[in-house]
Amino acid sequence: MKVSVGVSNRHVHLNQEDLEVLFGKDYQLNNISNLNQPGQFKTDLVVTIKTEKSEIKNVRVLGPVREYTQVEISKTDAYKLGLNPPIRNSGDLEDSSKITILGPNGSLTKQCCIIANRHIHILPSQVKLYDLDNVGKVNVLIPGEKGGIITNVYLKVASQSFFELHLDTDDANAHLLKSGDIVEIIKEEK
Amino acid sequence: MKVSVGVSNRHVHLNQEDLEVLFGKDYQLNNISNLNQPGQFKTDLVVTIKTEKSEIKNVRVLGPVREYTQVEISKTDAYKLGLNPPIRNSGDLEDSSKITILGPNGSLTKQCCIIANRHIHILPSQVKLYDLDNVGKVNVLIPGEKGGIITNVYLKVASQSFFELHLDTDDANAHLLKSGDIVEIIKEEK
Numbered sequence: 001m002k003v004s005v006g007v008s009n010r011h012v013h014l015n016q017e018d019l020e021v022l023f024g025k026d027y028q029l030n031n032i033s034n035l036n037q038p039g040q041f042k043t044d045l046v047v048t049i050k051t052e053k054s055e056i057k058n059v060r061v062l063g064p065v066r067e068y069t070q071v072e073i074s075k076t077d078a079y080k081l082g083l084n085p086p087i088r089n090s091g092d093l094e095d096s097s098k099i100t101i102l103g104p105n106g107s108l109t110k111q112c113c114i115i116a117n118r119h120i121h122i123l124p125s126q127v128k129l130y131d132l133d134n135v136g137k138v139n140v141l142i143p144g145e146k147g148g149i150i151t152n153v154y155l156k157v158a159s160q161s162f163f164e165l166h167l168d169t170d171d172a173n174a175h176l177l178k179s180g181d182i183v184e185i186i187k188e189e190k
Numbered sequence: 191m192k193v194s195v196g197v198s199n200r201h202v203h204l205n206q207e208d209l210e211v212l213f214g215k216d217y218q219l220n221n222i223s224n225l226n227q228p229g230q231f232k233t234d235l236v237v238t239i240k241t242e243k244s245e246i247k248n249v250r251v252l253g254p255v256r257e258y259t260q261v262e263i264s265k266t267d268a269y270k271l272g273l274n275p276p277i278r279n280s281g282d283l284e285d286s287s288k289i290t291i292l293g294p295n296g297s298l299t300k301q302c303c304i305i306a307n308r309h310i311h312i313l314p315s316q317v318k319l320y321d322l323d324n325v326g327k328v329n330v331l332i333p334g335e336k337g338g339i340i341t342n343v344y345l346k347v348a349s350q351s352f353f354e355l356h357l358d359t360d361d362a363n364a365h366l367l368k369s370g371d372i373v374e375i376i377k378e379e380k
Contacts, residue, residue, distance in 0.1 A: 074363065075364070076266060076360075076363045079363070087335045087336060117335075139338070145342055146277060146308070146340075146361070147340075147342070148329070148339045149338045150336075150337075150338040151337050151338045152336065168364075170266075170360060170363045170364040173264065173265040173364070174265070174360040174361045174364035174365070176265060
């Protein structure tokens with residue numbers, strides 16, 4: 001059961017209200033290139049993310065707007081910023097870390113920073129095909145000089161999905177993986 | 191078979207000749223704190239490492255002086271610097287990446303940049319005790335939310351050793367490990 005890798009660099013999702021705080025009234029996101037997940041896209045916008053300790057500039061805003069604003073970073077970024085964000089599913093922001101987002105039109109500070117968990121986007125039909133019903137999470141075998149097995153890889157089942165393993169830059173760089181590399185899903189022993 | 195983790199941030203080893211180029215004639219390294227490996231220490235010196243693409247400041251020089259000059263970085267650093275260094279044992283610098291080192295007294299450019307392989311410092315007596323003769327490398331089981339198994343972990347057997355798994359910051363951060371954390375050695379299947 002092979003799957004291709006998509007590496008997620010640090011990025012920001014915005015709701016419409018926060019988009020307008022950062023970029024101005026009635027601002028609309030602009031699709032400059034499609035991401036592999038249907039409907040998701042890269043915008044021409046970047047923001048600065050900031051804490052009392054430090055800041056990171058040029059963090060990409062992804063589209064479309066969501067119901068929630070969320071900052072996704074790596075553990076390496078978290079050390080730089082002096083944060084300890086939880087490992088989470090997108091949208092699960094309870095007890096996430098407080099962070100400031102700076103745009104050209106304004107700034108906002110909210111509890112919305114997480115480290116995304118390792119996850120695989122998958123169609124319901126593929127879940128059936130690969131016999132992954134009621135599995136929830138899998139392991140993934142990574143070949144190569146700095147390979148291994150990563151655990152706690154969550155299945156994100158949605159009817160609009162491109163089958164892909166999403167890893168943050170720490171996981172990708174530690175294992176010498178790039179977007180488009182092929183790895184193998186292993187079912188967890190129960 | 192448990193072992194504690196030591197995380198290695200990017201650092202530089204220097205030979206006496208290069209130390210003098212960077213810091214001045216007859217310069218001697220100053221031990222500001224012992225590292226866990228016997229005889230190895232942190233110095234009060236930092237250098238800048240530089241390529242055509244970028245640079246990283248405040249890279250620590252470790253002591254004592256060695257027979258060879260070597261820059262050890264992570265894959266994350268390598269992307270920033272635009273390099274593609276090989277994964278290597280310390281001192282194995284054939285086909286390593288060319289890099290410039292800047293000190294207060296001068297600079298030098300040489301082929302001496304690697305990404306250190308995952309390795310365990312171990313005494314000959316521990317190799318015997320743990321039945322690891324002729325094994326060469328092992329796997330390591332890492333617990334936790336971003337855990338897994340890492341492969342190609344080389345045994346570095348020396349009569350002056352502190353038993354410790356050395357990981358770079360990519361491996362450590364990807365697996366949410368800090369120095370002093372405890373992980374488990376698994377013998378590779380032959």
